[in-house]
Amino acid sequence: MHRKINGVLLLDKPLGFSSNQAVQRVKRILSAAKCGHTGTLDPMATGLLPLCLGEATKFSSTLLTANxxxxxxxxxxxxxxxxxxxxxxxxxxxxxxxxxxxxxxxxxxxxxxxxxxxxxxxxxxxxxxxxxxxxxxxxxxxxxxxxxxxxxxxxxxxxxxxxxxxxxxxxxxxxxxxxxxxxxxxxxxxxxxxxxxxxxxxDNFDISHAQTLASLNETAIDQLDRLVLPIDCLLQKYPAITLDDMNAQHLIQGRIIQPLLSDTLAASEHNTVRLYSHRQHLLGLGEIMPDRKIVAKRLLANSELFGTAI
Incomplete structure (x- = not known):
């Protein structure tokens, strides 16, 4: 039975596995409903392969352009x-x-x-x-x-x-x-x-924090979820904004919002921002418009149910 798991697992891919084979193996070990990688690593190569689980797959492309x-x-x-x-x-x-x-x-x-x-x-x-x-x-x-x-x-x-x-x-x-x-x-x-x-x-992810397939197989099922990083570990390059309940609700409903923005943030080179509820639950990514309004760029499904602290 597949479980809804949301987050990022850092895998130390073994020799001889394609990236897709590694994805399928981890998906099976975690009984995850959805899993994908953030960029192919050849079968002859080993090492760091961040895997996105559940809602994190919406942001897997953020690592495609990373160093x-x-x-x-x-x-x-x-x-x-x-x-x-x-x-x-x-x-x-x-x-x-x-x-x-x-x-x-x-x-x-x-x-x-x-x-x-x-x-x-x-x-x-x-x-x-x-x-x-x-x-x-x-x-x-x-x-x-x-x-x-x-x-x-x-x-x-x-x-x-x-x-x-x-x-x-x-x-x-x-x-x-x-x-x-x-x-x-x-x-x-x-x-x-x-x-x-x-x-x-x-980027900022290091092989020292990665799990091997062997270590995952040896980990008790009730301990596996502790190895999964929060979704927003993929989004740390974007500035964070905390929204009040009204703006958060409007955002989830697809409306354009206009929260109070600092002059520094409004003038930032980053027009993409991380959006959180006042409970510090991740809502997704938004885009700051020239008039300082914010439009949703990519949101988590049932945003208030999928959240992590900043």
């Missing part, structure tokens, strides 16, 4: 058809000059900031209604325009022979497999592929 942090190991001097260890792999050079730590750090510094990337063929990007990986599996190459992505930080964690371990913090849309290939080329190794990839952070 992400990864730990990865690159195999230098090799080319993989998929950019990772799951593809067909071949060496590029019979004799490769092993890069020094100093050379790696010098080259990697050139990748910081805005860079251009060509999305890999083995990706979920659509072309004429089909994902690129569907064409790649048939041996068809599709021209892909370069995209601008932002790399905030790349740190060398270790260098052993032809294996380079990195920590990377990057903006949305970054393909770590493509970044690995480009780094391999820039180091003079011809290319590189991902031996392993682990996502350790998304």
């Amino acid at each position: 992400k942090t990864y730990e990865t190991t690159l195999k230098l001097g090799y080319l993989s058809t998929t950019g990772d260890a799951e593809g067909e792999i071949r060496p590029l050079l019979t004799q490769i000059a092993r890069p020094t730590l100093a050379h790696c750090e010098d080259v990697l510094s050139k990748f910081i900031g805005h860079i251009q990337q060509i999305p890999p063929m083995y990706s979920a990007l659509k072309y004429q209604g089909k994902p690129l990986y569907a064409y790649a599996r048939k041996g068809t190459e599709i021209d892909r325009p370069a995209r601008t992505v932002h790399i905030h930080e790349i740190r060398v964690d270790a260098l052993h022979a032809d294996e380079l371990k990195l920590s990377i913090r990057c903006g949305t849309g970054t393909y770590i497999r493509t970044l690995a290939e480009d780094i391999g080329k820039a180091l003079g190794c011809g290319s590189a592929y991902l031996l392993e990839l682990r996502r350790t952070a998304i």
